[in-house]
Amino acid sequence: MSVSNLEDRFLLGAFTRPFGEFALEEAFAGIAEAGFKYAGLMARHQKDPSLPSAGGSHSVEEISKMVGSAGLTLTTIILGRPDSLQDGQRWVDDCQALGIYHMIIINPWPYSQGLDVHRPEEELRPEEEAYFKLMHDLAEYAEPKGIALAIKPHTGCTATSKEERQTLAAIDHSNVGVYYDPGNVSFYEGVRPEEDLPNIADRVIGICVKDHEGPRANPSFPVPGEGQVDWRRIFQTLKDAGASGPCVLENFTAKEPEAVKAGVRRTREHLAKVLSELS
Numbered sequence: 001m002s003v004s005n006l007e008d009r010f011l012l013g014a015f016t017r018p019f020g021e022f023a024l025e026e027a028f029a030g031i032a033e034a035g036f037k038y039a040g041l042m043a044r045h046q047k048d049p050s051l052p053s054a055g056g057s058h059s060v061e062e063i064s065k066m067v068g069s070a071g072l073t074l075t076t077i078i079l080g081r082p083d084s085l086q087d088g089q090r091w092v093d094d095c096q097a098l099g100i101y102h103m104i105i106i107n108p109w110p111y112s113q114g115l116d117v118h119r120p121e122e123e124l125r126p127e128e129e130a131y132f133k134l135m136h137d138l139a140e141y142a143e144p145k146g147i148a149l150a151i152k153p154h155t156g157c158t159a160t161s162k163e164e165r166q167t168l169a170a171i172d173h174s175n176v177g178v179y180y181d182p183g184n185v186s187f188y189e190g191v192r193p194e195e196d197l198p199n200i201a202d203r204v205i206g207i208c209v210k211d212h213e214g215p216r217a218n219p220s221f222p223v224p225g226e227g228q229v230d231w232r233r234i235f236q237t238l239k240d241a242g243a244s245g246p247c248v249l250e251n252f253t254a255k256e257p258e259a260v261k262a263g264v265r266r267t268r269e270h271l272a273k274v275l276s277e278l279s
Contacts, residue, residue: 006275010207010235012268013038013075014249016045018260024048024058028070034264039067040076040248041100050077053090060097067098075246076102076179076206078152081131088138096145102206102246103142103149104179107131107167110156115188115217128157132170139175152179152208155188161200168203178203181250182229183210183221190216194233201241207234209249209267223252223263225270232274239278247271 013036019027024045031039041050049056050063058066067074077100082088088105095103108127112119139149151158157167164178178200182193197204211227213220225231238244249267254260 006239006278007272009244010238010275011038011075011246012036012271012275013040013072013246014264014267015040015042015076015078015208015251016050017042017251018249018254018264020046021255021257021260024063025066025069028066028072030261030264032070032072033261035268036249036264037071037073038075038246038248039070039072040078040246041074042077043079051079051091051094053087053094060094063098074098074100076100076104076248078104078106078208078250080106081108081134082138085134085137085141088134089141092138092142092145092147095147101147102179103147104152104208105131105135105138105149106154107151107156107158115155124156129170131157132167132172135171135176136173139171139173143175148205149173149176150179150205151176153181153184153188155184159189160185160191161196161198164200164203177205179206179208180204180234181208181210182231182234183212183224183227183250184208186212186229187217187219187221194230194237197234197237198241201237201243204238204241204243204245206245207238207247209247209271210251219253221251221253223254223270224249224267225274226266231271232277235274236278 014031016027185193209224211222211224211229213227
């Protein structure tokens with residue numbers, strides 16, 4: 001399969017998160033300048049909610065104009081948990097209007113202190129059960145609108161492939177998949193994502209592109225392709241499993257504008273090279 005065909009299967013893009021010091025319109029422009037065709041939103045940009053129904057200052061029309069002016073297509077958004085199913089449904093409606101078709105909803109945080117002290121089970125479990133029900137009901141609402149929900153590795157009930165499978169079973173809806181995040185699996189769990197991914201690759205509908213360097217909890221996130229994640233193995237596993245979907249750069253450690261732009265560009269170049277070398 002040619003690299004062009006693979007880039008049709010694995011849609012390379014970037015979230016606005018690396019451009020956190022930029023205005024939203026400049027963030028989209030920077031993503032496009034790096035050579036990406038696709039983009040994703042975070043729950044907030046510069047503390048401003050991205051979705052109008054969540055209190056954001058930009059209308060759907062304004063966001064769509066920014067995206068269109070940059071020549072981009074939105075695919076994905078990462079969100080926290082809504083306060084109610086009704087709030088989540090309004091988020092779905094905003095996403096439908098923006099053309100976003102994947103909504104990642106983050107699971108409850110399992111720690112009370114750092115990454116070592118766990119919250120009591122009797123405190124955490126009810127939150128997780130509520131999350132499972134919310135995801136099921138929201139997936140049901142989103143499906144006829146052409147929007148899929150996703151979980152992503154973020155420790156707790158989505159820590160690794162084992163927990164992700166258990167969570168998907170608890171949610172019990174076919175309109176929920178996984179956005180695999182190799183950097184998070186390495187950072188939060190100290191687990192090699194290349195060895196973990198094969199156990200969940202059949203449920204992957206997208207990738208949060210993030211690298212990591214060092215042992216568990218080491219806060220070093222290099223430009224993807226310059227850390228310890230073997231992206232060729234990651235994409236080969238996905239290809240062999242028949243997976244497809246957006247592969248969206250989430251973050252790396254840089255704030256200076258030129259360093260951000262250069263890192264986003266290097267990510268795009270590295271991922272394209274990886275796709276060109278797959279067997």
